[in-house]
Amino acid sequence: MNQKTHSCQLKLRVSRDVLEVIQGKWRLPIVLALTFGNKRFGELQRDIADISPKMLSQELKALEENKIITRTLYDSMPVVVEYSLTPLGHSMKKLLDEILIWGAHFRKEVIKS
Amino acid sequence: MNQKTHSCQLKLRVSRDVLEVIQGKWRLPIVLALTFGNKRFGELQRDIADISPKMLSQELKALEENKIITRTLYDSMPVVVEYSLTPLGHSMKKLLDEILIWGAHFRKEVIKS
DNA sequence: GTAACTACTTACCGTGGGGTAACTACTATA
DNA sequence: TATAGTAGTTACCCCACGGTAAGTAGTTAC
Numbered sequence: 001m002n003q004k005t006h007s008c009q010l011k012l013r014v015s016r017d018v019l020e021v022i023q024g025k026w027r028l029p030i031v032l033a034l035t036f037g038n039k040r041f042g043e044l045q046r047d048i049a050d051i052s053p054k055m056l057s058q059e060l061k062a063l064e065e066n067k068i069i070t071r072t073l074y075d076s077m078p079v080v081v082e083y084s085l086t087p088l089g090h091s092m093k094k095l096l097d098e099i100l101i102w103g104a105h106f107r108k109e110v111i112k113s
Numbered sequence: 114m115n116q117k118t119h120s121c122q123l124k125l126r127v128s129r130d131v132l133e134v135i136q137g138k139w140r141l142p143i144v145l146a147l148t149f150g151n152k153r154f155g156e157l158q159r160d161i162a163d164i165s166p167k168m169l170s171q172e173l174k175a176l177e178e179n180k181i182i183t184r185t186l187y188d189s190m191p192v193v194v195e196y197s198l199t200p201l202g203h204s205m206k207k208l209l210d211e212i213l214i215w216g217a218h219f220r221k222e223v224i225k226s
Numbered sequence: 227g228t229a230a231c232t233a234c235t236t237a238c239c240g241t242g243g244g245g246t247a248a249c250t251a252c253t254a255t256a
Numbered sequence: 257t258a259t260a261g262t263a264g265t266t267a268c269c270c271c272a273c274g275g276t277a278a279g280t281a282g283t284t285a286c
Binding site for chain 1: 128141180
């Protein structure tokens with residue numbers, strides 16, 4: 001096992017860790033929406049056009065378990081729940097930016113042509 | 114619809130385009146493995162430890178259709194097939210780098226602790 | 227009193243992503 | 257003749273991801 005193969009194996013393992021966290025149709029969109037500021041359940045549902053309350057609730061829980069977002073309950077009337085990014089969540093911004101940059105590039109290269 | 118909401122909607126659409134291309138357990142690992150140089154079917158199978166030939170074949174086809182990789186057949190004996198990144202594939206390097214950077218950060222913050 | 231808003235939860239269901247195992251076809255080597 | 261290496265393909269199966277629809281619980285406005 002040479003240096004290159006070793007480095008490749010290492011990176012593959014890291015990529016699989018990341019995929020476990022961001023896999024699925026909705027997690028990246030949710031995190032992305034929260035980079036625009038803290039949001040409530042209903043706001044997220046409106047922003048992410050066709051997500052169902054079931055999926056939103058389920059994915060928010062998963063993201064909370066992975067310490068990407070925080071759920072804050074305000075005991076006002078009516079009850080208000082706010083979701084926000086943790087520092088770890090904020091640390092995804094550069095990753096999200098690169099996804100958007102590449103996405104724009106991809107759109108130009110493949111989708112249009 | 115204010116400026117912020119509009120920007121959010123736009124970015125959400127782009128992120129969903131990207132997800133369509135990189136979704137699944139194997140596509141990012143395959144592209145990542147190919148950033149280390151052109152590889153043959155068997156090499157990829159060995160590098161990506163537990164991928165089955167069926168999944169590898171299937172995902173390579175999908176990546177080829179999306180112009181991320183190229184399949185080159187050499188008419189030698191025995192027949193040799195080489196997979197390589199297209200310019201579009203190479204353009205994913207920064208995105209992959211950010212994934213790896215964040216993955217290392219995530220590992221430090223969540224997995225270990 | 228009833229409709230609507232908050233934030234969900236629960237039940238049910240279908241598709242397809244992904245896994246396993248075996249098989250194909252050709253060549254080289256022992 | 258048989259075993260191993262090239263690069264896949266095919267058949268079969270399962271479960272989980274995700275969708276739909278309806279229900280819950282509390283408050284507010286009409």
